[in-house]
Structure formats: C-alpha cells, structure tokens
Amino acid sequence: MGDVVQVTLDNQANVMLMDPANYAAYRDGRQYRCFGGHATKTPVQLTAPYAAQWYVVVDLGGYAGKVRAGVSVIPGMATAR
Numbered sequence: 001m002g003d004v005v006q007v008t009l010d011n012q013a014n015v016m017l018m019d020p021a022n023y024a025a026y027r028d029g030r031q032y033r034c035f036g037g038h039a040t041k042t043p044v045q046l047t048a049p050y051a052a053q054w055y056v057v058v059d060l061g062g063y064a065g066k067v068r069a070g071v072s073v074i075p076g077m078a079t080a081r
Contacts, residue, residue: 004074005056007044013067015039016057017046023055045074 007015016034018026025032034057036046048054058069 002076003048005046005048005054006072006074007039007042007046007056007058008070009039009042009044009058009067010069011065011067012038012040013069014057014059014061015044015046015069016059017048018055018057019052020055023057026057 005017009015014037016026016036018032018034022032022034026034035049036044038061046056056071058067060067
C-alpha cells in the first residue's frame with residue numbers, strides 16, 4: 001500500500017488502475033471498477049489503495065487514434081508525503 005503508479009502520456013487518454021478481477025471484466029467487455037479516469041494532463045499519478053497485483057490500462061475510450069504511455073512505480077511515495 002502507498003505505492004504510486006506514474007503514467008506519462010503524449011495525448012489525452014483514459015488511465016485506469018485495476019485489480020485482476022476488474023481487469024478481467026474490462027478485457028471481457030463486462031462492467032468493471034477502476035481508479036483513475038480521463039487524463040488531460042501528464043504525468044498522472046494513481047495511488048494503489050491496498051497491497052495487490054495491479055494492472056495499468058491506457059485506452060482511448062473507443063475513439064480512433066494513438067497514444068504513447070510510459071509507466072513507472074514509485075514505491076511508498078504516498079506514505080512519504
């Protein structure tokens with residue numbers, strides 16, 4: 001807990017942090033829950049709410065286009081503030 005995922009983008013996009021169950025639902029086109037959402041500024045920082053395996057998803061919400069993203073994890077950053 002307390003790890004921060006930092007995502008840099010070259011265009012606006014949806015940036016979402018999901019646990020394995022919600023990522024599987026997202027991938028299968030079912031209803032899912034996530035942390036994050038539409039990002040218009042970069043970098044985006046999302047804090048993992050609890051210790052687990054997490055997936056970072058960057059998508060354009062069904063719109064055509066391309067986006068380049070870089071992802072890094074900053075361990076324990078949320079607790080250092």
